[in-house]
Amino acid sequence: MQAAIPDPVAVEAVHAEKARLRARLRARRAEAAAANGAAIAQVAAERFLAAIPLKPDLVKPDLAIAGYWPMADELDPRPLLARLRTEHGARILLPVTPAQKGGALDFREWTESATLLPGRYGIPAPGPQAAALRPDIMLVPLVGFDVKGERLGMGAGYYDATLAALRSDGGQAPLAVGYAFAVQQAPAIPARPEDQRLDWVVTERGAIWCAGNVG
Numbered sequence: 001m002q003a004a005i006p007d008p009v010a011v012e013a014v015h016a017e018k019a020r021l022r023a024r025l026r027a028r029r030a031e032a033a034a035a036n037g038a039a040i041a042q043v044a045a046e047r048f049l050a051a052i053p054l055k056p057d058l059v060k061p062d063l064a065i066a067g068y069w070p071m072a073d074e075l076d077p078r079p080l081l082a083r084l085r086t087e088h089g090a091r092i093l094l095p096v097t098p099a100q101k102g103g104a105l106d107f108r109e110w111t112e113s114a115t116l117l118p119g120r121y122g123i124p125a126p127g128p129q130a131a132a133l134r135p136d137i138m139l140v141p142l143v144g145f146d147v148k149g150e151r152l153g154m155g156a157g158y159y160d161a162t163l164a165a166l167r168s169d170g171g172q173a174p175l176a177v178g179y180a181f182a183v184q185q186a187p188a189i190p191a192r193p194e195d196q197r198l199d200w201v202v203t204e205r206g207a208i209w210c211a212g213n214v215g
Contacts, residue, residue: 149210
């Protein structure tokens with residue numbers, strides 16, 4: 001059966017609504033980061049760690065957790081990553097952005113002694129000598145989210161492409177956890193079929209199991 005051709009008017013309407021939401025939610029995120037970003041990062045780390053026992057099959061030796069290097073006013077995951085490494089023995093990964101816009105990310109191990117190199121967009125990333133690993137859990141940065149796990153990013157499509165690849169290649173799909181300030185929540189995020197939902201979202205207010213809100 002031939003795939004349905006997307007309605008260009010509907011596609012443009014979704015893009016326009018995303019752009020409006022992105023501007024509003026980025027402003028909220030910037031305000032939260034400026035007001036109390038460091039303290040909120042510590043609280044969010046506690047919320048995340050409290051949620052881990054909810055998925056006991058993921059708590060294992062050499063758990064590989066992909067974080068991200070915070071850019072601009074994104075919620076800083078580094079306090080959480082440090083605790084996951086020291087308290088849980090997790091192997092911490094950082095994404096390496098591909099040259100192709102919208103391509104899938106690679107993940108390389110970030111050890112405490114490793115020197116990070118500027119990657120695409122100047123984002124620090126492990127060098128080519130670092131081990132490439134498949135994440136068991138992915139911390140996903142975002143601009144906005146809703147309780148169903150729809151995510152609003154910056155629009156380049158890297159995380160959608162990555163999750164689509166890891167969820168369809170026959171391997172164990174990673175647990176995708178959005179990591180954000182609570183003020184980044186929206187009543188609903190408009191989505192296209194290619195957009196990938198998050199499994200969980202963690203903020204300083206708690207952990208949201210998104211799959212439980214999809215009816």
